[in-house]
Each structure stands twice: as structure tokens, then as C-alpha cells.
Amino acid sequence: MDSITSILLGFLLGAIIFGFLAYNRAYQIGFSKRSGLDAALKEQAEQEAAVLRERAQTEAERIRAEAERLKSEAERTLRDAETLAKERVAERRQELERDIQRERDTLKLERDEQRRERDELKREIERLNRRAEQLDARGMKLDHLEEKLEAEYRDLQVKHQEADTKLHDVNLKLFEIAQLSPEQARDIILHKLDEELEEDKAVRIRQSTEKANIEATRKAQHIIAQAIQRSASETSAAMAVSVVPIPSEAMKGRIIGREGRNIRAFEALTGVDLIIDDTPEAVILSSFNPIRREVAKSALEQLVADGRIHPTRIEEVVHKAQEDMKTFIHNQGEEGALEAGVVGIKPGLMQLLGRMYFRTSYGQNVLKHSIQVAHVTGILAAELGLDPALARRAGLLHDVGKSIDREIEGTHVDIGISLAKRFGEPFEVIDAIAHHHDPENAETLYGVLVAAADAISAARPGARRESLEVYIKRLEQLESIALSFPGVSNAYAIQAGREVRVIVQPEKITDSKATLLAREIAGRIEQDMEYPGQVQVTVVRESRAVEYAK
Known part of the structure; x- marks a missing residue:
């Protein structure tokens, strides 16, 4: 602070001296050049000197005020620094006190933990000592029992030897009386026993079988006769090819198209092989998928009737035939459910049911087979006092997995179970689907009835064909x-x-x-x-x- 004040006073003194020298210099210059200037010029010089003096005083006052301001700021800065230093010292002291207290608490917890561990170790040692004493007592007791058992075992060995000796003597006397060796006697006894048991077992099995067969045959004949009498079914066999008639041989060239464009477009859109050979006024559609084959047949018939055959027209007709096929499949599903007397089937499941119209098994139409199974199952359930509606539903859907078993992996049973669960079918229906080929594992009677009806439908004369x-x-x-x-x-x-x-x-x-x-x-x-x-x-x-x- 003293140095700043000295600097300010030096600035002020320098300004005063500078003003005085400037005034003196001006005066000397004016006197040397024009000593004869009049009083006006002198007055003007004096005024200029006064102005310079005032400016010097003003500058000195400003410098003094600036020095005072800097002094006050320096004092305030010093007070703030002292205050901040005191606060930091106080905070540091508090932090050190907290650290010390924390260390004290940690040491206290550690001492308590060590004290607890010592107490626990002491208790464990006491428990082990008591356990050792108990084991020692038990060992002494076991040693005593072992000695007792050894004595009894020796006695038993002596008695067993005596008994073996007596038994041997008795056997010798028996062999002398019977005049047979032990092996011969054993063989004779076992042979007679086998004959007696074999005869008795066969008689009992025959009697039980005859009785069960008579009763089961009587009931089965009555129930099956009623079921077959009240149900009927038609069968249809779908072949791997379809024949489409054409009006003339010239139509074959139009179907093929220029450089085969039409036939390639038709096969690409339908997924069916179009075979054009020497068959008069006919072309052949070949596909393992009956739905694709039917779509291709419908589209080709429309194209032949219309006469306009080119790739764009083929695409339009094929798309229309595919939409018509979806409607036809849904209608077949509805008609099948109506014929079987089953209601409340969801649309997606109805579509899958309609697809079975184009599925065959050993030449038997699966949809017709399912309808017949539904009828027979319902009749069997009614005879046994079960729910006929639920039985018909299980019979109708027992082969629903066959509708898409050629498109996805898995057996038709696994696929059918997945579909039934997805569409929220009752447990009895799912059980019938799962066990219609192994009724002995079925959890409900509906699975047994569906298996019986399935066998009746499949075994009916003419229902299926095999090579x-x-x-x-x-x-x-x-x-x-x-x-x-x-x-x-x-x-x-x-x-x-x-x-x-x-x-x-x-x-x-x-x-x-x-x-x-x-x-x-x-x-x-x-x-x-x-x-x-x-x-x-x-x-x-x-x-x-x-x-x-x-």
C-alpha cells in the first residue's frame, strides 16, 4: 500500500512540475521572440498556462482518486483473502475432525468385530470340546457293543455249524431213502411245478379272455353297428396330375407363346409343371400340391376360354384364381363343419379345415374322413353318456395337422396340437389330437373314442387303398x-x-x-x-x- 501511494504522489508531483516548466518555457519563448507583444498576448499565454495548470490539477486529482480506489480495493481484497483463508482453515479443521472421528468409528467397529469373533471362537471351541466328550463316550459305548456283537456272532457261527451238520445228516438219510441225487430231485420238482403252473395259467387266461371277449364283443357290436348305421361318407381319390381340355391343337402353340414366354410365366406364377405332349386336345398339369394344381387348372381354363394368352393376362388370371381358391377353401371348411355338426370354429382354423379337402391319405379324402370320424365319435359319445358336441369337434379336428404337414416340419400330430393350442381349443380336443394313434396314453375318454372312430373310418371296406x-x-x-x-x-x-x-x-x-x-x-x-x-x-x-x- 505504501508503494502505491508513493507512485501516485510521484505522478502528481511530476504533473505539477511539467505544468510549471511548460509555462516557463512558453514565457521564455514569447519573451525572446517578441518581447514587444502587447498585454493581450501575455494574457493569452497566462490563460493557456492557467488551462494547463487546471488540467494538471485535474489529472492529479484523478490520479489521487484512482489511487484511493485502488487502495480501497487492495484493502478489500486483503480482507477477503484473510476471510477466505480463515474459512478454509475452518473447513480443513472440520474435515480433519470428521476424518479422525471416522477413523475412530472404524477402529471401534473393528474392535467390536474382533471381540465378537473372539466370543464366537470361544463358543465354537466349547462346543467342539463338548462334542469331543460326547464322541468319546459314544466310542466307548460302541466298543462295548462291538465286543458284545462279536461274542454273539461267534455263538451264532457255532450254532450254524451245528445246524449245517444236522442238515447234512438229514439230507444223507433222505437221499438213501429216495435213491436220488440232489440235482435229480430238484429237476423233478421244478418240472412238475412248471407243468402245473403252465396248465393253470393257460386255463385262467383262456377263461378270462373268453369272458372279456364275449362282453366286449357284445357291447362293441351294438355301439359300432349303431354308429355305422347312422353315418355315411363318400371317398374321393386325388391324382398327381390334372388334365385340361383345349378346343384345338393350335391352342397349344398359343399356350407355349413366343420363345416359351407364356408357359414359363404360367409355371413361375403357379408353381405347377405344364406338360404339353402328343395328347390330342388336352394339356396336363403336374404338381404334388393339389391346391396349386387346382389353381393352375382354374386359371388355364379361364385363359383358354378367353383366348387372350400373354404374361400380363396370365398374371391377372392366376391372381384371381388364387383369391377364388381361398374363398373355395373357406367354403369347404364351413360346409365340412356344418355337415359334422360342429360350430364355433375360428376363421383361421376353418381355413385349415378347408385345406383338408385337397389332402388324401391312402386315397381317402382327409376332410371326408374327418367328417365321418366326427359323426362316429359323436354317436359313440352319446352311447356312453359323454358330450356329443365336444366329441364331434374332437373327431373333426383330429387330423387338422395334415392340412399343412407338407409345408412345415413335424408330424401331423405335433402340428395339430400346436394349431389347437394356438386357436384355443379345449383340452379334450387337444388330447384327442395328441393320442388318436395311441389311445392307451390318452388322458380323457374322447381320445379313446376318436381313436376308435378313426380306426372304423380307415378300416371300412373300400375306404383306403394300398399298392x-x-x-x-x-x-x-x-x-x-x-x-x-x-x-x-x-x-x-x-x-x-x-x-x-x-x-x-x-x-x-x-x-x-x-x-x-x-x-x-x-x-x-x-x-x-x-x-x-x-x-x-x-x-x-x-x-x-x-x-x-x-
């Missing part, structure tokens, strides 16, 4: 299975493979064993073969006595 080669192999397999059993002399598959008649050797197979043999052959057929309906196994045992009169 001659498969048919012959099935008959040969039936006969080979029957001939593989010992005691069988001949086996014949009759009634189109629905019965196998087994001729046995009477000297090797008794009447009781014939019943067991029939059951074993039926079980082997169920295990090794796949067949529609059921196969009857008939075992024939015949004894003949021949004599000639001479």
Missing part, C-alpha cells in the same frame, strides 16, 4: 411272424390280411398252450407291424387218427 406290393409284403410278414414260433407247422393270411390262421403240431402244443400262443403271436404283430384296423389270430390244433380197413 399291390405293400399288400403282398404285409401278408407275407403276417405269415412269417406266425411261423417263427416253435410248434407251428403252417400259417395262412386270409380275409385280405385281417386274419391269420395258424396250424400247430398237436404233439407239441396243447390246448392250454394254444391260447398262450395266440396271445404271443398277436403281441408280436402289434409290435412289429403297421396295419389298418385289427388282425385276428386263430390257432388251430387238430388231432387225427387214421386207420384203413382191409
Whole structure:
């Protein structure tokens, strides 16, 4: 502060001296040049000097005021610095006090934790000491028991040796009396026991089987007769090709188009192979997908009737045929549900149901088959006092997975279960779909009824067809299975493979064993073969006595 004041005073003194010198210099210059100037010029010089003096004083006052302001600012800055320093010192002191307190708290917690651990360790040591004492006492008790058991074991060994000696003596006496060795006696006893048990088992099985067959046959005949009598179904066989008639041979060239443009566009849009050969006034559509084939047939018939055949027109007609096919499929689904007496099916499921119109299995139309299964299942459910509507619904949808099983991976059973769950079908319907091929695992009676109705529809004469080669192999397999059993002399598959008649050797197979043999052959057929309906196994045992009169 003193240095600033000295600087300001120096500036003020310099300004005064500068004004005085300027005045003196002006005076000397004026006196030397024009000593004879009049009083006016002198007065003017004095005024200028006065002005300079006033300016010097004003500047000095400004400098003094600036010095005072700087002094006050310096004092305020010094006070602020002292205040800030004191605050920082106070804050630092508080932080140090907090750190010290925190360290004290941490040390206290650590001391408490160590004290708790020492107490816990002390208690653990005491518990282990008590446990060791208990184990020592138990060990002493076990040692005593072990000594006692060893003594009893030695006694038992002595008694066992005595008993073995007595048993050996008794056996020797028995062998002397019976005059048989132990092995011979054992074989005789086991052989007689096997004969008695085999005969008794066969008799009991035959009696139970006959009784169950009589009762089951009576009820099954009544129920199935009622179901078949009250239901009817038509079958249709869809082939892999469709034939479209054309008015003339010239139309084939128009269908092919220039450089084959028309036929390529038609095949690309429909996904169907268009075969144009020497067949007079006809072209052939070939596709494994019956829906595509039907769309292509409808589109080609429209193009032939219209006469305008070019790629743009082909695209328009194919799109229209595809839309018409969607409507036709939905209508088929509605008609099938109406014919089966099932209501409340969602539109998406109805569309899938209509697709089954174009699906066949062994030549049997799947939609017609499902409708028949629905009828039979409803009739069976009514006879058994179940819900006929729910039964018909399960029968109608049991093969719904076949509608798209050629487009996605999985069996028609797995696909059907997924579709039924997606469309919110009841549990009974899902169970029937899941187990209509294995009713023994069904959780509801509806699954058993659908399986029975499915077998009835599939096994009905004329319902399905199979190739001659498969048919012959099935008959040969039936006969080979029957001939593989010992005691069988001949086996014949009759009634189109629905019965196998087994001729046995009477000297090797008794009447009781014939019943067991029939059951074993039926079980082997169920295990090794796949067949529609059921196969009857008939075992024939015949004894003949021949004599000639001479």
C-alpha cells in the first residue's frame, strides 16, 4: 500500500512540475521572440498556462482518486483473502475432525468385530470340546457293543455249524431213502411245478379272455353297428396330375407363346409343371400340391376360354384364381363343419379345415374322413353318456395337422396340437389330437373314442387303398411272424390280411398252450407291424387218427 501511494504522489508531483516548466518555457519563448507583444498576448499565454495548470490539477486529482480506489480495493481484497483463508482453515479443521472421528468409528467397529469373533471362537471351541466328550463316550459305548456283537456272532457261527451238520445228516438219510441225487430231485420238482403252473395259467387266461371277449364283443357290436348305421361318407381319390381340355391343337402353340414366354410365366406364377405332349386336345398339369394344381387348372381354363394368352393376362388370371381358391377353401371348411355338426370354429382354423379337402391319405379324402370320424365319435359319445358336441369337434379336428404337414416340419400330430393350442381349443380336443394313434396314453375318454372312430373310418371296406406290393409284403410278414414260433407247422393270411390262421403240431402244443400262443403271436404283430384296423389270430390244433380197413 505504501508503494502505491508513493507512485501516485510521484505522478502528481511530476504533473505539477511539467505544468510549471511548460509555462516557463512558453514565457521564455514569447519573451525572446517578441518581447514587444502587447498585454493581450501575455494574457493569452497566462490563460493557456492557467488551462494547463487546471488540467494538471485535474489529472492529479484523478490520479489521487484512482489511487484511493485502488487502495480501497487492495484493502478489500486483503480482507477477503484473510476471510477466505480463515474459512478454509475452518473447513480443513472440520474435515480433519470428521476424518479422525471416522477413523475412530472404524477402529471401534473393528474392535467390536474382533471381540465378537473372539466370543464366537470361544463358543465354537466349547462346543467342539463338548462334542469331543460326547464322541468319546459314544466310542466307548460302541466298543462295548462291538465286543458284545462279536461274542454273539461267534455263538451264532457255532450254532450254524451245528445246524449245517444236522442238515447234512438229514439230507444223507433222505437221499438213501429216495435213491436220488440232489440235482435229480430238484429237476423233478421244478418240472412238475412248471407243468402245473403252465396248465393253470393257460386255463385262467383262456377263461378270462373268453369272458372279456364275449362282453366286449357284445357291447362293441351294438355301439359300432349303431354308429355305422347312422353315418355315411363318400371317398374321393386325388391324382398327381390334372388334365385340361383345349378346343384345338393350335391352342397349344398359343399356350407355349413366343420363345416359351407364356408357359414359363404360367409355371413361375403357379408353381405347377405344364406338360404339353402328343395328347390330342388336352394339356396336363403336374404338381404334388393339389391346391396349386387346382389353381393352375382354374386359371388355364379361364385363359383358354378367353383366348387372350400373354404374361400380363396370365398374371391377372392366376391372381384371381388364387383369391377364388381361398374363398373355395373357406367354403369347404364351413360346409365340412356344418355337415359334422360342429360350430364355433375360428376363421383361421376353418381355413385349415378347408385345406383338408385337397389332402388324401391312402386315397381317402382327409376332410371326408374327418367328417365321418366326427359323426362316429359323436354317436359313440352319446352311447356312453359323454358330450356329443365336444366329441364331434374332437373327431373333426383330429387330423387338422395334415392340412399343412407338407409345408412345415413335424408330424401331423405335433402340428395339430400346436394349431389347437394356438386357436384355443379345449383340452379334450387337444388330447384327442395328441393320442388318436395311441389311445392307451390318452388322458380323457374322447381320445379313446376318436381313436376308435378313426380306426372304423380307415378300416371300412373300400375306404383306403394300398399298392399291390405293400399288400403282398404285409401278408407275407403276417405269415412269417406266425411261423417263427416253435410248434407251428403252417400259417395262412386270409380275409385280405385281417386274419391269420395258424396250424400247430398237436404233439407239441396243447390246448392250454394254444391260447398262450395266440396271445404271443398277436403281441408280436402289434409290435412289429403297421396295419389298418385289427388282425385276428386263430390257432388251430387238430388231432387225427387214421386207420384203413382191409
